[in-house]
Amino acid sequence: MTTDVFKSARQTPIPTNGGFLAAAQIPTVVQDALASIPFIDIHTHLFTPGFGKLSLWGIDELLTYHYLEAEFFRSSRMTLEHYWTLSKTEQADAIWRALFIENSPISEATRGVIAVLHAFGLPTDQTALSEARNFFRAQTLEAHIPRVLEMAGISTVVMTNDPLDPEEAPLWLNGVQNDKQFHAVLRLDRILNTWPDHWQALAAQGYAVDAKASGKSVAEVRRFLSDWAKRMQPVYMACSLPDTFEFPSDTLNCLLLREAVLPACRESNLPLSLMIGVRKQVNPRLRLAGDAVGKANLRSVEALCRDFPSNRFLVSVLSRENQHELCVFARKFNNLMPFGCWWFMNNTSIVEEITRERLEMLGTSFIPQHSDARVLEQVIYKWANTRRTLAPILAENYRLLSEDGRGVTAADIQRDVTRLFRSNAESWMDLRPRS
Ligand code: RAT
Ligand code: ZN
DSSP states (O other), X not given: OOOOSSOSSOSSOOOSSOOOOOGGGHHHHHHHHHHHSOEEEOOOOOOOGGGGGGSBOSHHHXXXXXXXXXXXXXXXXXXXXXXXXXXXXXXXXXXXXXXIISSOOOSHHHHHHHHHHHHTTOOOSTTTHHHHHHHHHTOOHHHHHHHHHHHHTEEEEEOOBOTTXXXXXXXXXXXXXXXXXXXXXXXXXHHHTOHHHHHHHHHHTTOOOOTTOOTTHHHHHHHHHHHHHHHHOOSOEEEEEETTOOSSOSSHHHHHIIIIIHHHHHHHTOOEEEEEEEETXXXXXXXXXXXXXXXXXXXXXXXXXXHOTTSOEEEEESOGGGHHHHHHHHXXXXXXXXXXXXXXXXXXXXXXXXXXXXXXXXXXXXXXXXXXXXXXXXXXXXXXXXXXXXXXHHHHHHHHHHHTTOOOOHHHHHHHHHIIIIIHHHHHSOOSOOO
């Protein structure tokens, strides 16, 4: 038996007379709206089954999530070098022992694993691992995916798709099967951030580019993007950027951004997602877990939004210090959509702070959260956390509104929650099922 994390049927009857809610009714009505409206998850690293081993799921993947790997080395004497020689199962065993047996799993990421086990009705105590393994072994991915999305209360998943990933690109080139709940995103990191290491991959696909992006290169990158946009039918293009990102500047990534990416987005009517503030590989020995954060100069966002009014920018920033500034720029430019509480920001205390700030400064004109899930079942706990954290914050805003003299109805709350978690995404992206 599974725990009903997401409740598709409303639990509490909402007043039908269109009447204003009493202060005491507001929290329940907010909770009902959050529980009954299926959300759109606008940024994940999940894949459909057609992507084979790129699609991660199950207990061993949950335990070896890079957020947990980073925490593991704070509680274990194992060397990084030794850890990387272990099999996935051995790594998961070691993490389970260090973070779930020898310590209480009270961090956000460890609690997430517990919440997933609990949601499936599995034991969560120190002996839980083998039963969890048996349970996940018995699932088929095709049936498991819709069940997990239902439990998480999400209707739509946006993937991250890299046309230069040597494992992923051939799947697209050979024609990967669509899934009506999943949408593609054309990810640009290798092109914009590490061109010298990747231009040859474009050349290998038949585009006339060179190491310095000279001559026809920029036009060829644009042709590459437009070909891949036709192939993937992405809902946006995306790039994560370092804290040192400067626009405009005399760099290769600005040249490619200005003359290839932005025109390609305009041509295909796609927004561009910029995730700004990552400091890649401050500890390369940690591999995927080795990235950190830095405060960025958001004047780059200002310049992009101002100088390219026909482009639309979805922006998430990794540094807590940049969050307020992002809200201010969103007030200045309606081609800017702040989204999500990304990665190191996705902790209850910080989500609370950012969301309050955004509601106060932007009303409902932003996208509060994305899951960034890498392992399928993570959507269960990540979206449950979002609902739990946001419920009192939204309720408080309605209580204040009502106290200030404007009555609030259940229909108002339904409309607003729908806008935050669905319509803002739907109006920025074409999320109709692909054939
Ligand atoms: O949150 C994460 O899992 C990070 O490792 C990154 O993948 C980040 O979200 C990104 O999309 O670059
Ligand atoms: Zn991500």
